[in-house]
Amino acid sequence: MPKDSGIGASSKRREDVRFLTGAGNYTDDINIHGQAYVHFLRSDVAHGRIVSLDTSAAAAMPGVVRIFTGADFEGVGGLPCGWQVTDRHGQPMAEPGHPVLAQGKVRHVGDPIAAVVAESPEQARDAAEAIEAEIEELPAVIDMKAALAEGAAKVHDDLPSNLCYDWGFVEENKGAVDAAFAEAAHVTTLELVNNRLVANPMEPRVAIGDYARATGESTLYTTSQNPHVIRLLMGAFVLGIPEHKLRVVAPDVGGGFGSKIFHYAEEAFCTFAAKALARPVKWTSSRSEAFMSDAHGRDHVSKIELALDADNNFTALRTETYANMGAYLSTFAPSVPTWLHGTLMAGNYKTPLIYVNVKAVFTNTVPVDAYRGAGRPEATYQLERVIDKAARELGVDPIALRRQNFVTEFPYQTPVAVVYDTGDYNATMDKLEEIADIAGFAARRAESEARGKLRGLGVNCYIEACGIAPSNLVGQLGARAGLYDAATVRVNATGSISVMVGAHSHGQGHETAFPQVVAEMLGIDESMIEIVHGDSSKIPFGMGTYGSRSLAVCGSAMVRATEKIINKAKKIAAHLMEASEADIELKDGQFSVAGTDKSVAWGDVTLAAYVPHNYPLEDIEPGLEETAFYDPSNFTYPAGAYACEVEVDPETGKVTVERFSAADDFGNIVNPMIVSGQVHGGLGQGIGQALLENCAYDPETGQLLSASYMDYAMPRADDVPFYAVDHSCATPCTHNPLGVKGCGEAGAIGSPPSVVNAVIDALQSGGKAVTHIDMPMSPSRVWSAMQG
Amino acid sequence: MYNFEFERPGSVAEAVAALKSEEAQALGGGQTLIPTLKQRLAAPAKLVSLGGIAEMKGVCLNDDGSLSIGGGTTHAEVARAAAAHYPALAALAGGIGDPAVRNRGTIGGSLANNDPSACYPSAALGSGATIVTDRREIAADDYFQGLFTTALDEGEIITSVRFPVPEKANYQKFLQPASRFALVGVFVAHYAGGTRIAVTGASEDGVFRWSAAEEALASGAALDGMAPEADGMIADLHGTKAYRAHLTGVLTRRALQAMA
Ligand SMILES: Cc1cc2nc3c(=O)[nH]c(=O)nc-3n(C[C@H](O)[C@H](O)[C@H](O)COP(=O)(O)OP(=O)(O)OC[C@H]3O[C@@H](n4cnc5c(N)ncnc54)[C@H](O)[C@@H]3O)c2cc1C
Numbered sequence A: 001m002p003k004d005s006g007i008g009a010s011s012k013r014r015e016d017v018r019f020l021t022g023a024g025n026y027t028d029d030i031n032i033h034g035q036a037y038v039h040f041l042r043s044d045v046a047h048g049r050i051v052s053l054d055t056s057a058a059a060a061m062p063g064v065v066r067i068f069t070g071a072d073f074e075g076v077g078g079l080p081c082g083w084q085v086t087d088r089h090g091q092p093m094a095e096p097g098h099p100v101l102a103q104g105k106v107r108h109v110g111d112p113i114a115a116v117v118a119e120s121p122e123q124a125r126d127a128a129e130a131i132e133a134e135i136e137e138l139p140a141v142i143d144m145k146a147a148l149a150e151g152a153a154k155v156h157d158d159l160p161s162n163l164c165y166d167w168g169f170v171e172e173n174k175g176a177v178d179a180a181f182a183e184a185a186h187v188t189t190l191e192l193v194n195n196r197l198v199a200n201p202m203e204p205r206v207a208i209g210d211y212a213r214a215t216g217e218s219t220l221y222t223t224s225q226n227p228h229v230i231r232l233l234m235g236a237f238v239l240g241i242p243e244h245k246l247r248v249v250a251p252d253v254g255g256g257f258g259s260k261i262f263h264y265a266e267e268a269f270c271t272f273a274a275k276a277l278a279r280p281v282k283w284t285s286s287r288s289e290a291f292m293s294d295a296h297g298r299d300h301v302s303k304i305e306l307a308l309d310a311d312n313n314f315t316a317l318r319t320e321t322y323a324n325m326g327a328y329l330s331t332f333a334p335s336v337p338t339w340l341h342g343t344l345m346a347g348n349y350k351t352p353l354i355y356v357n358v359k360a361v362f363t364n365t366v367p368v369d370a371y372r373g374a375g376r377p378e379a380t381y382q383l384e385r386v387i388d389k390a391a392r393e394l395g396v397d398p399i400a401l402r403r404q405n406f407v408t409e410f411p412y413q414t415p416v417a418v419v420y421d422t423g424d425y426n427a428t429m430d431k432l433e434e435i436a437d438i439a440g441f442a443a444r445r446a447e448s449e450a451r452g453k454l455r456g457l458g459v460n461c462y463i464e465a466c467g468i469a470p471s472n473l474v475g476q477l478g479a480r481a482g483l484y485d486a487a488t489v490r491v492n493a494t495g496s497i498s499v500m501v502g503a504h505s506h507g508q509g510h511e512t513a514f515p516q517v518v519a520e521m522l523g524i525d526e527s528m529i530e531i532v533h534g535d536s537s538k539i540p541f542g543m544g545t546y547g548s549r550s551l552a553v554c555g556s557a558m559v560r561a562t563e564k565i566i567n568k569a570k571k572i573a574a575h576l577m578e579a580s581e582a583d584i585e586l587k588d589g590q591f592s593v594a595g596t597d598k599s600v601a602w603g604d605v606t607l608a609a610y611v612p613h614n615y616p617l618e619d620i621e622p623g624l625e626e627t628a629f630y631d632p633s634n635f636t637y638p639a640g641a642y643a644c645e646v647e648v649d650p651e652t653g654k655v656t657v658e659r660f661s662a663a664d665d666f667g668n669i670v671n672p673m674i675v676s677g678q679v680h681g682g683l684g685q686g687i688g689q690a691l692l693e694n695c696a697y698d699p700e701t702g703q704l705l706s707a708s709y710m711d712y713a714m715p716r717a718d719d720v721p722f723y724a725v726d727h728s729c730a731t732p733c734t735h736n737p738l739g740v741k742g743c744g745e746a747g748a749i750g751s752p753p754s755v756v757n758a759v760i761d762a763l764q765s766g767g768k769a770v771t772h773i774d775m776p777m778s779p780s781r782v783w784s785a786m787q788g
Numbered sequence B: 001m002y003n004f005e006f007e008r009p010g011s012v013a014e015a016v017a018a019l020k021s022e023e024a025q026a027l028g029g030g031q032t033l034i035p036t037l038k039q040r041l042a043a044p045a046k047l048v049s050l051g052g053i054a055e056m057k058g059v060c061l062n063d064d065g066s067l068s069i070g071g072g073t074t075h076a077e078v079a080r081a082a083a084a085h086y087p088a089l090a091a092l093a094g095g096i097g098d099p100a101v102r103n104r105g106t107i108g109g110s111l112a113n114n115d116p117s118a119c120y121p122s123a124a125l126g127s128g129a130t131i132v133t134d135r136r137e138i139a140a141d142d143y144f145q146g147l148f149t150t151a152l153d154e155g156e157i158i159t160s161v162r163f164p165v166p167e168k169a170n171y172q173k174f175l176q177p178a179s180r181f182a183l184v185g186v187f188v189a190h191y192a193g194g195t196r197i198a199v200t201g202a203s204e205d206g207v208f209r210w211s212a213a214e215e216a217l218a219s220g221a222a223l224d225g226m227a228p229e230a231d232g233m234i235a236d237l238h239g240t241k242a243y244r245a246h247l248t249g250v251l252t253r254r255a256l257q258a259m260a
Helices: A016-020 A121-129 A171-183 A227-239 A265-277 A287-293 A376-394 A398-405 A425-435 A438-450 A471-476 A510-522 A550-576 A602-610 A672-691 A746-765 A779-786 B012-018 B033-038 B075-081 B087-094 B099-104 B107-113 B120-127 B211-218 B241-259
Strands: A036-042 A048-054 A064-069 A112-118 A132-137 A163-169 A186-194 A206-212 A217-222 A246-249 A281-284 A300-308 A314-326 A353-362 A454-463 A485-491 A497-501 A529-532 A584-587 A590-593 A599-601 A625-630 A639-648 A655-665 A723-726 B005-007 B024-027 B046-049 B059-061 B067-070 B130-133 B137-139 B158-163 B168-175 B182-191 B194-200
Touching: A036 A121, A036 A265, A036 A287, A048 A112, A064 A121, A064 A265, A112 A121, A112 A265, A163 A171, A171 A300, A171 A314, A171 A353, A186 A376, A206 A265, A217 A227, A217 A265, A227 A246, A227 A265, A265 A281, A300 A376, A314 A376, A376 A398, A376 A454, A376 A746, A398 A425, A398 A454, A425 A438, A425 A454, A425 A639, A425 A655, A425 A723, A438 A454, A438 A639, A454 A746, A485 A550, A497 A510, A497 A550, A510 A529, A510 A550, A550 A584, A550 A590, A550 A602, A550 A625, A590 A602, A599 A602, A639 A746, A655 A672, A655 A746, A672 A723, A672 A746, A746 A779, A779 B241, B012 B046, B059 B075, B067 B107, B075 B087, B075 B099, B075 B107, B087 B120, B087 B168, B087 B182, B107 B120, B107 B158, B120 B158, B120 B168, B120 B182, B120 B194, B168 B241, B182 B241, B194 B211, B194 B241, B211 B241
Parallel strands: A036 A281, A217 A246, A314 A353, A497 A529, A655 A723, B005 B046, B024 B046
Antiparallel strands: A036 A112, A048 A132, A064 A112, A163 A353, A186 A300, A206 A217, A206 A281, A300 A314, A454 A639, A485 A497, A485 A625, A584 A590, A590 A599, A639 A655, B059 B067, B067 B158, B130 B137, B130 B158, B168 B182, B182 B194
């Protein structure tokens, strides 16, 4: 019997009532009396020197309050980078400045040059057009390998080159890896591109700065996944505002997919200008601006080599990746191609020797940072493509080759630093074979072929490191912040509960799932529990939501705080029933004395805590409110196996995804419906990356070619099939109290390789000698590949 | 967008008069023009809405069997009202954009705009339609003059379009994955006098008649493996020149097959 409440129940998402009826409160819904509006004049060239900037005519335009340029920010800090990577030679990465408004040079199309604050958005835009900016165009650096060539133009004049870092992992293993390749019975090599993506959350970014002269307090309302991270970065590094004078509010947020983790120039600008002008300043991004100012994702160019022995055991793996950083270092950009990528290169396999080399490169493009999966999709894509290619070269079944090399004993120390605590990769593969009806594929292929279509089946596994992260470990790896999370459980007098959490919900359903956990622990109704998030003045200092961490890290903090509540409530109950605390049991919202029929209800205990007339005041404080911080001892390792079945029209090259199946091990599940929804969304994004999405720059001019939905293809409902998803193969996480692993990114991480594997399978079944097609596999690309 | 004057006349004559003023521009369904204004890529001093002109709306079958469609008729209305008379044309209209676009966008606006990836130009050219304006009639073969370029003069209004109804016709649209305009679209119409083939989305010169294929059909030849020259085709993120040329051949054959 499925449960109808508590852990394991598919409780309906309570937040959907407001989202689906237009009653949400998004940042753009907030309007503060007296607010002015900012419009950013953005560079329309990829690379140039600012020769002169004349704002006098613009300043005289109707409604203009003030025009700011880079000069106004000379005494202000630049946007900080939150992660320092150390290169192969022990040197810190190159870390260029990132001014709020361009100083001296513009470095990508969309780089903000000036900001016009006016009485209305239209007046601000009109005046921005009247700014006379003389920009001497410089050669644009777009292609990564060209950017590293001798004599290439430099994105940052004060750096020695366009190289951010040359990272080797594990550097000490390099010699052993090379030796293993020399001895290999078979080596499979593959070069591939992980295409640049634009996150495209439904809600574009918005920021409102507000300043209270009476108290000296600044407030930033912003579309963020992590208000405390923004408070920390902006307050401490950019504007120098102490925490108690800076409030950051991220109200309802319409999707982030990573792109709303980072601290952006527009946030710092609005906060700064609100104080300078003593009035609220609002910015609402247009979709066009989003394309050229939201951090992009992926953009890796890789070569991967897999060595096998004569029995098809993986003996070594070697990769070389060029990772695009864009023009500046976005908040967590350096960590993505390194620690979030290299550490996952073992995948689900017991390859004993691995060496990963990553060259991070500056180019005249929008900064690139974490996007759903962040580094782990890039690792999975390379690995699962090269394994598929190896299976074809060796003429063995790709599923059997994977099974043969699976890690089967846990905990497993990989050669790339991390320790998988638990997992069962054969179980998810068994489940996949069942739900994907792999046995029935041959018949389906025959049916497609009878209609003149090619049909292909592609399979892959994935593993990810989630629940980011043990603070001491990531500190050693270069993180400049802790990665714990926090929750405060505030029980009210009548027994209802507000839980203030550091995680932020922007589509994940925390407002529904988190209460399920507390309700389960206390045995009370979910509807008595409310989640509060997103406002730094209301919640404890948590690090926000990304890396599939909310339930694993913040949920664990919530469990710990609830345990403290239970302990204290038992003391109160013991007092009320004149019993020993050790004999008190809590079940279904009733405290009882073991072995007796004495009991008091949850509400009696909570009332006693706040109306302490009959209360052990000499032993415990009144009230019932507890906070816990939780810092995990390891990452969590969700893993699974995915299968994609495509049909290819051999005449046009068009690929149709006919079936997609996902068998995931997410450990314990709190709300299966929400988990399925997260997987569905991730699969949509992964299929989008594989077939449709392509953020492209003109290699000569650096103009963004896919700058709107006319050219940037988002997946639509009819681009994806009905999914078969299963998360019944659960090996609970061994080190967090809920045994949960996180499910937010799996779909996006696990799906692109199987789509590509399926297309290659289809083409080869049609007699085409195609071994690889870069994503997105547009009809034109597939057809061109088929022409040989 | 920039500020502009707005007029909504009730007749073609009034609209023509209103369009005589400096930098005035006609507004049909606004599905192309409004986004252009929002992006500040155009700055007309005055917009003259054609939306209130009853005489420019509707679909009617003429005595000679041809079909007249008012220049202000929406795609949705064509999809509905032309279905019984000219199913291929109705299907084309029903496949443009999304419901919002179809319920605002008009045939006159589409033909006046002559986007190289738009659907209607292929139907007009493939049918040998006549573009009727406030001042003259223009044969489709003379009307389309390249990307976003037509025979229309400044201030000239498409009041209706007259389509000779073919014995059979078919439109094959291959979607550009992002915009879902035609990556390539082929309209084939069979008349007593022969078969016309018009191709949109493919050429750097806009919609064109694929005469070589028309001639091959006239001589009774099959089109197997035939494709126009790749030279002069559009190359962009979504397809190479060779791909567009190839698709033209594939879609033409598919249209003919659907008509058979
Ligand atoms: C999301 C989206 C998807 C679309 N998909 C497709 C598609 O798949 N296929 C396709 O073919 N089109 C597509 N379109 C374009 C759509 O069909 C437009 O409606 C059409 O191109 C313009 O018609 P309109 O009436 O909206 O003209 P407007 O936008 O009002 O005007 C366009 C131009 O025509 C002029 N004009 C308007 N009416 C007349 C007239 N009667 N006489 C003279 N000049 C006139 C205007 O001055 C302007 O220059 C799409 C548009 C959108 C927004």
